[in-house]
Amino acid sequence: YEFARFEDIGKPNPAFFEEDKKLLEEMKNTFLACPAAVKYIHSLKIPEEKIDEEIVKIYDFVTDLNYCKRCPGINMCQKATPGLCTKIVYEDGVVSRELVPCKEYLKNVKFKSQFLVRDFPDEWLNSSFKTLDHTAVRKEILESYKNYEKDLSQDWIYIMGEAGTGRTFVAATISLTAARGEKGPIAFIDTPSRFSELNTKKNDTAFFNSQMEKYLTVPILVIDDLGNEYKNDFVRESILTPILSQRAKKHLLTIITSDFDINDIALMYQTSAASKPKAEQIKRILKRMCKKEFNLGDLSVY
Secondary structure (H helix, E strand, C coil): CCCCCHHHCCCCCHHHHHHHHHHHHHHHHHHHCCHHHHHHHHHCCCCHHHHHHCHHHHHHHHHHHHHHHCCCCHHHCCCCCCCEEEEEEEECCEEEEEEEECHHHHHHHHHHCCEEEECCCHHHCCCCHHHCCCCHHHHHHHHHHHHHHCCCCCCCEEEECCCCCCHHHHHHHHHHHHHHCCCCCEEEEEHHHHHHHHHHCCCCHHHHHHHHHHHHHCCEEEEEEECCCCCCHHHHHHHHHHHHHHHHHHCCEEEEEECCCHHHHHHHCCCCHHHHHHHHHHHHHHHHHCCCEEECCCCCCC
């Protein structure tokens, strides 16, 4: 074995110095090859000698900047800190790094904030009109929404279809398109669970009123899976009818998906002979506001 002499212990290895020097030169060249980084660093008025001293920090900034130029989207970001960007700060002669939210992250936060309620999975968030197949009936549904968006119509959208036909997905895509266009706030509710929640907490006045206020006044409401909720006089007269009635009066866009047609919905809400007029009221509102019932039938999703 070959042992180091005592007086050599702690002395730097010249070979290591050369490797470090080469690495630092590569970092500096990478920085100089990025015009956007050079412009930004120079705008901070960092002296050249300070740039050389802090090239490791600046290199991190350049690497991050170059990755973000080819941004794969916030949901596909592979950085160690997705949604955050490295920023160089120069104050009082000190160069430091900060992590700040990137534009795509802020855009995504703003986009998601359009939804007061969103009862559909995150996996659907990238859906758009372009991602839908444009079979005749789906194309008609999308045109109906576009007409509303252009102030050419105030009709509601009623989408029927068996399980697996994608009625919920189509309604979600419309709501996502509206969110990207900042047409919200939007409430996309799973009717069975949300109506059950209201029915269960009807004695909690503050909660009940705050939730109902959303459903009554939100610019766009999606009532998903109507007809499969628990039905009684309270649900009919204190939840569904007020929502439909108030939204119809204010001409607020309402999108409804269901296994059933409007006649079936009215029949199901006729919980007794005496309740027939109340059930007929639901039918009249829906027939008046939904000029057409779009039927996906047994059309498969794709």
